[in-house]
Amino acid sequence: MKFLEVLAGEAIWPPPLWLMRQAGRYLPEYRTVRAKAGDFISLCLTPALAEEVTLQPIRKFGFDAAILFSDILILPMALGQDLSFAEGEGPRLPPLETASLLNPDRAAGVYAPVIETVSRLRRSLPKETALIGFAGGPATVACYMLDGQGGGFPRTRRLAYENPRFVRDVLAILTDATVEYLSAQVNAGADCVMLFESWAGMFPPAQFRDLVIGPNRLISDELKRRHPGIKIIGFPRLAGLMLNEYTQKAGVDAVGLDNVTDIATARAVCPPGMVLQGNLDPLLLKLGGKPLEDAVSALLGEMHGYPHIFNLGHGITPDVPEAHVARLVELVRRG
Ligand code: CP3
Numbered sequence: 378m379k380f381l382e383v384l385a386g387e388a389i390w391p392p393p394l395w396l397m398r399q400a401g402r403y404l405p406e407y408r409t410v411r412a413k414a415g416d417f418i419s420l421c422l423t424p425a426l427a428e429e430v431t432l433q434p435i436r437k438f439g440f441d442a443a444i445l446f447s448d449i450l451i452l453p454m455a456l457g458q459d460l461s462f463a464e465g466e467g468p469r470l471p472p473l474e475t476a477s478l479l480n481p482d483r484a485a486g487v488y489a490p491v492i493e494t495v496s497r498l499r500r501s502l503p504k505e506t507a508l509i510g511f512a513g514g515p516a517t518v519a520c521y522m523l524d525g526q527g528g529g530f531p532r533t534r535r536l537a538y539e540n541p542r543f544v545r546d547v548l549a550i551l552t553d554a555t556v557e558y559l560s561a562q563v564n565a566g567a568d569c570v571m572l573f574e575s576w577a578g579m580f581p582p583a584q585f586r587d588l589v590i591g592p593n594r595l596i597s598d599e600l601k602r603r604h605p606g607i608k609i610i611g612f613p614r615l616a617g618l619m620l621n622e623y624t625q626k627a628g629v630d631a632v633g634l635d636n637v638t639d640i641a642t643a644r645a646v647c648p649p650g651m652v653l654q655g656n657l658d659p660l661l662l663k664l665g666g667k668p669l670e671d672a673v674s675a676l677l678g679e680m681h682g683y684p685h686i687f688n689l690g691h692g693i694t695p696d697v698p699e700a701h702v703a704r705l706v707e708l709v710r711r712g
């Protein structure tokens with residue numbers, strides 16, 4: 378598989394391509410299945426439906442990799458925290474007051490349907506399509522657990538200074554649970570895994586080391602011990618200059634780049650051999666036309682000869698016209 382060869386460090390031209398949130402609301406067939414499921418969490422926890430929406434963008438656009446359809450917040454839910462998605466408003470959880478509320482022993486039973494989705498996908502995906510398993514990075518998941526919703530995470534930021542022991546306790550539980558969760562995905566057939574540390578860039582350097590790099594490293598080391606050769610993609614969004622330390626110390630094989638990071642600079646600060654994924658501005662996919670064409674050709678030109686997985690710098694937004702995605706695929710395939 379082209380995707381896995383690049384993940385192993387080979388430069389392949391043209392590069393393999395997939396898009397974060399490639400299964401989602403910009404696709405009418407996703408909206409149909411989503412309506413049938415009723416709510417988003419039921420969609421994540423119904424293997425036949427989660428399998429179907431994972432496959433939809435593969436059938437339509439022939440991406441080189443499929444990403445398991447689920448959400449990073451299924452894990453805190455499995456650990457015992459209530460979770461809901463208010464229509465049009467994003468996730469809501471009761472802000473966590475004590476780590477003792479979390480029960481790692483029950484988690485595998487709750488996320489079992491997600492693992493079942495991975496097994497189904499292993500059988501139903503075309504043989505040339507890689508399957509990406511994923512989890513949220515512990516710091517990012519803790520942000521939602523401690524604040525209960527997105528939007529700056531003011532409580533998490535305070536707690537990281539005022540009650541670091543509590544934050545570390547939560548992260549320790551999440552780190553162990555994430556290893557078990559990802560390991561189960563690999564056992565069920567995921568070809569590689571991605572850690573979404575979407576809010577990594579919010580933490581000042583000392584906390585970034587402690588809360589982002591440390592737990593990511595523990596997860597990478599333990600997964601590689603259990604599954605020799607498994608590749609891990611880290612996504613420390615908005616890491617800025619901490620990208621250097623992250624890629625040296627987090628134990629990942631590839632790094633997803635957000636759309637404000639200059640990819641040539643990223644290449645220069647990452648250790649030799651680090652595979653880069655990203656980093657097209659998702660807004661360009663909404664706009665289409667010349668701005669999209671120019672940016673795609675600049676990115677392809679910049680990464681020619683280096684191991685690169687073409688992707689966006691963040692997820693596709695629901696307002697993206699399908700025709701623009703089709704055009705992007707055409708442009709990347711042409712090289
Ligand atoms: O196609 C894929 O990329 C795989 C599935 C996937 C989803 N969420 C589906 C989803 C993945 C990998 C995620 C990761 C995720 N979830 C992250 C990290 C990546 C990032 O975007 O920064 C985060 C922070 C979350 C938490 C989350 N889930 C939020 C904040 C929201 C609401 C925002 C929104 O777009 O509505 C979700 C909901 C969500 N997760 C949707 C999808 C397709 C939309 C739900 C719907 O259909 O109504």
